[in-house]
Amino acid sequence: MTTHHPSELTLTAFAAGTLSEGASHVVAAHVVGCPHCREVTAMAEATGGALLDDMPPTEMAADALELALARIDRPAPHGTSAGLVFGRRRWLAPGVWITPGKIAARGREQLYRLDVPQGRRLPRHSHEGREFVAVLQGCFVDESGLYAVGDFGEADASDDHQPTVQGDTPCVCLIWTEGPLHMRDPIGRLLQPWLGI
Ligand SMILES: [Zn+2]
Known part of the structure; x- marks a missing residue:
């Protein structure tokens, strides 16, 4: 549903x-x-x-x-x-992979596929501009609810969230961000240079 x-x-x-x-x-x-x-x-x-x-x-x-x-x-x-072509998959953390989509980017926008294992909590963050998320596999939960396969998440610069993968399969999402993420906790800030997002 x-x-x-x-x-x-x-x-x-x-x-x-x-x-x-x-x-x-x-x-x-x-x-x-x-x-x-x-x-x-x-x-x-x-x-x-x-x-x-x-x-x-x-x-x-x-x-x-x-x-x-x-x-x-x-x-x-x-x-x-x-019709989307992906670049090379990059390792971010145990079980966490980011695969950039090849697009003619406007400004600082990014498109990528993110694979996150079950139970994993992502760093708390906000965004510069909008963020669109389409769940392709598995599900995650954040402050605005539970997102399962087929769901679409839309956040803007006023949203501050911390997604956590739920269920017993990894969560795979296609994500577009209009601008860079702002990490809200020290671990996230430490990781950001490696995340490149
Ligand atoms: Zn719909």
Whole structure:
């Protein structure tokens, strides 16, 4: 049972294709398996299309073709993480692995897959900007609830959390962060240079 979904704002941006490539991959990983969010996305797309249809025709700008071609290079909003290419897996701690996703990063954003063994508690942290998390396997719990396979976690700069892996399998997540993490405890601060996140 999926209980955590992307916010309406995030789904609308996803449908409009305005999320960054990294953020889109994480939203797509959730939407592909969530009938509710597929419906919301389809509705947002239909609404966007209808709005465009209703707009009075205007003279095209001289650079319209160039702009349109540049847009084609942007990630497709419906791209699922199946099309995502990963780099080399790096060891972080016993049983903890980070695998970067290859994206054309905007600013300091990062996309990675994180494997964490059962029972492991991650360092308490907050974020510069937003964090999207799609649970691909296992589950974790933090201050905002329990996140199982298919769930989507959305945090912003005001959130401060400490995820702990629950259940009897490792937890695998696809994570996008808009900016660096800020570790809230001494162990986390010591580890940060190695984490690179
Ligand atoms: Zn959903």
